[in-house]
Amino acid sequence: MAARITYIVVSAALLLGFVVVVATGAQLMATGNGLGIGMGIAAEVLVGLGLWFLWKTYRFGRNSARLARELEAEGGLPTDRPERSAGGRVDRDQADAVFAKRQAEAEAEPDDWRVWFRLAVAYADARDTPRARKAMEHAIKLHGRGAGTGAPAA
Numbered sequence: 001m002a003a004r005i006t007y008i009v010v011s012a013a014l015l016l017g018f019v020v021v022v023a024t025g026a027q028l029m030a031t032g033n034g035l036g037i038g039m040g041i042a043a044e045v046l047v048g049l050g051l052w053f054l055w056k057t058y059r060f061g062r063n064s065a066r067l068a069r070e071l072e073a074e075g076g077l078p079t080d081r082p083e084r085s086a087g088g089r090v091d092r093d094q095a096d097a098v099f100a101k102r103q104a105e106a107e108a109e110p111d112d113w114r115v116w117f118r119l120a121v122a123y124a125d126a127r128d129t130p131r132a133r134k135a136m137e138h139a140i141k142l143h144g145r146g147a148g149t150g151a152p153a154a
Contacts, residue, residue, distance in 0.1 A: 007061065011054060018047045060133075063140045067117055070143075078102075078118045082125055095126045106135075113142035 025043030028036040071077050080101070082094035102122040105115040116139035123132035 018050060021047050064136050067143055071114060071117055076114055078121050090125055098122050099126055113139040
């Protein structure tokens with residue numbers, strides 16, 4: 001829940017910043033000066049890219065949360081997550097063992113979104129965010145295709 005609140009606060013601040021940049025870009029374009037027009041157009045393009053990135057991030061979070069809810073309802077969320085120290089560090093041996101299991105599952109059933117979801121969780125536990133995101137995106141894509149209708153495994 002804290003991550004959701006943080007996302008909402010940061011997104012609101014970003015949107016407010018976008019409004020300021022759009023207004024400034026419009027003022028620059030209104031100067032009639034070639035350099036001002038160019039800078040104004042660049043500002044508007046950057047806001048467009050920022051909005052696209054914000055939307056893509058929102059969609060990813062919404063879709064991954066939907067998969068988590070569905071997997072939880074099936075009783076298929078991972079139960080063998082590695083222990084963490086008081087400082088939040090993952091026990092490396094446990095994380096490696098869980099990761100090896102999840103990777104073997106993904107290789108055995110490459111079309112099941114559930115195993116890719118659990119692999120994404122294993123990557124996240126190992127603090128490998130780029131691979132966790134790619135695995136989750138793959139799970140979302142497979143789920144959208146209706147892949148992996150087998151029985152859930154924990």
